[in-house]
Amino acid sequence: MPKLKREGREERATDFVESLDRGLRLLQGFAASREPMTLSDLARSAELPRATARRILFTLERGGYVASDGKLFTLTPHILTLAASYLRSSQLATVLQPVLDRVATGAQEISSLAVLDRDEVVFIARASPTRVFSGGIDIGYRLPAFCTSVGRAMLGQFGDDELANRLRAMPRQAMTPQTVTDPDRVLASIIRDRAQGYSLVDREAEPHFRSISVPVRRYDNVIIAAINIGAHVDRISTKEMIERFLPLLREGAGSVRSQLL
Template sequence: MRDTDLIGGFAKGLKIIEAFGEAQPRLSIAEAAKETGLDRATARRCLLTLAQLGYADYDGKYFSLTPRILRLGYAYLSATPLPHIVQPFLDRLSEEVGQSASVSVLDGTDIVYVARASQKRVMSINLMPGSRLPAYCASMGRVLLAALPETEARALIEAAPRQAFTPRTKTEIAELMTELQGVREKGHAVIDQELELGLCSIAVPLFGVKGRVVAALNIGAPAAHVPAAEMAERYLSVMQGVAGQLRPLLQ
């Protein structure tokens, strides 16, 4: 793609939208500029445009997104069959194992949840379709990164702001690349309280009919009930069974 094919203003508007999140549901012009790296004048124009079009509210100082913004995410969820295909399988899996189960896809340095069946809330944040987590320290993220060519996976890890969410979070590039190699060899990833203390998870890849990894499936459990060392023994077989059932249904 040539630079002349890009619409700069549109790209800047998307950066402003992505600056909002659970930790910052309201942004001033100065805060939006700081979060996006845009100058204040550009951030102001983008925010006022969103407000004019009904995608944001403005109280004179702070902007906040309106429910209208959900149209953008719903366009993807309604256009792709993946959530509709996997949801019944997730519901049955979650009921069978008594834990939450999810499916996500890779989006840059993050994973994005596309479907979820929740038995209980195992994280302090409320995960749902559309939720994002850093790929480098999530079980589904490591499965999806491991499916990429090594150079591409390394580039994404290098580009990620590798924050240590807990004392157990792996952030060093060499250590993460070793983890990915282990995922390729074992065919699954286990996370031991790297995203949040008290949470363990296990993930497997979901292959499509053409043999490529199209998504990842995971089960999350409280570490006090299921230690990381027991995750594979308890859940791997049933998860691989679900992945096998889904394979002929996924493109």
């Protein structure tokens, strides 16, 4: 019987639950469109047979995660309970939220917390000096890691050879005219950022927007997240980001290291 190694322990290949894997793939398939989707659309998006997709959708509908008018399918608000479970159980979000509040107040700008998820960054907490979010990055928002300041701050945890391989393998689509997509240039930027302890990305991820980030390290110095401050290029210069925002971010990230396990 073949075995799989996961997290330092051996598991039999039969421990893999294919039906659960297919259900998760189908849920992710809803991201392919902002409109209600047909059974065929979802089956195609999840790369599943129609009959399999139909059974999964029926199960999800019974559980309250999916709604249907008989032809089109949509996710229901109940699906957010899955994300809420992560946020409520996340030590990072709990420990870092007061830090984000303090940083946002000191900078008078929105501050965010992100984690690395394969080739992307996911924002899991944020704070505003006014506690009113007028726009920008929301919790759960995703961006490519290679062209964001939080992504580059976290990618610095990998050795040069592994990092070079990851960059060449990941999609590197230009997000703006300023996006650097050449893997060698991105690698050089991340190595430089690692040495200086912060990353500043100027209009590469979003037009007219620049961001500065520092890595968040746990008690043993391992990078597990990044916090940032972003602002419109017309309001904040790169010089001001480094001189005024960087000390706030460094103090905030350093203040919680002993609390993160």
